[in-house]
Amino acid sequence: MRKLRFALALPAIQLALTVALLRLGYWQERHPPGVFDTPYEATAVFVCHGISAPVAPVKDLFWRYIRLPEVSEPLWDALGFDLYDLVFPVGVVILWYIVGRSLDHRISGTAGSYTKTTAIMRAFQVLQVIWGIALFVNGISHILLPARWNNPVGNLLSGTMFLIWSFVLILLPGTKIVTAIRERYFPTKSA
Numbered sequence: 001m002r003k004l005r006f007a008l009a010l011p012a013i014q015l016a017l018t019v020a021l022l023r024l025g026y027w028q029e030r031h032p033p034g035v036f037d038t039p040y041e042a043t044a045v046f047v048c049h050g051i052s053a054p055v056a057p058v059k060d061l062f063w064r065y066i067r068l069p070e071v072s073e074p075l076w077d078a079l080g081f082d083l084y085d086l087v088f089p090v091g092v093v094i095l096w097y098i099v100g101r102s103l104d105h106r107i108s109g110t111a112g113s114y115t116k117t118t119a120i121m122r123a124f125q126v127l128q129v130i131w132g133i134a135l136f137v138n139g140i141s142h143i144l145l146p147a148r149w150n151n152p153v154g155n156l157l158s159g160t161m162f163l164i165w166s167f168v169l170i171l172l173p174g175t176k177i178v179t180a181i182r183e184r185y186f187p188t189k190s191a
Contacts, residue, residue, distance in 0.1 A: 006100035006107075014052065014096040018089050021048035036150045046154030050161025053135055054169065055091035062087045122180070125173035132169030139163035 025045030032040040049056040063084045142159030146152035 003107075006103040007097055008100065010096040010100035010103075011093040014092050015089055018048055018052065018092045021045065021051075022085065022088075032150075034150075039149060041149035041151055041154060043151060043154035043157065046149075046151065046158035047161075049088075050158040052088075052092045052095055053139075053158075053162045053165040054131060055088060055095050056162075057134060057138065058091050059084060059088045122177070125177055128169050128173040129177070132166045132174075135162050135169060136166035139166055 021044045025042035025048060028042035028044060029040060032042075139159045139162030142148070142155045142162060146155045148155055
């Protein structure tokens, strides 16, 4: 019997979940639970962004700094997504492929088989910590401003998931960085 490969299963599952939650969320945004004088964001969209929190800021950065052609209303209605929204599912697939691959390596016992950490790997670990700090700030802002986007429940759920991801992105690579610094500058005396 073949082993389940998380590197293939997780991206497929998360992509299906992302598309379903975004479609539901966009329907809910067109049919909000009340009349608001400010924008409303649906809980499904908040949950979708929280599950794959490391990708959510990428979509926002993409939206702010890269101009894509406008999608006509009939095309938007047919797809249910804007071109900017397509950035998020692509990022979700990449994120969950990396997570699945890490799980596959950990399960197979090859996770710690690398004997030397390269400068590129160390720089990637530092970037993960920095991204984790950014997610932490984002999560705290969701929790401290629950009425933002007229959806306190969505903000609290999303903020909590952002905080969980931030701890993962800070602690996992952070412990490796601290261990490397300790081994380099404070070597243990062997007897």
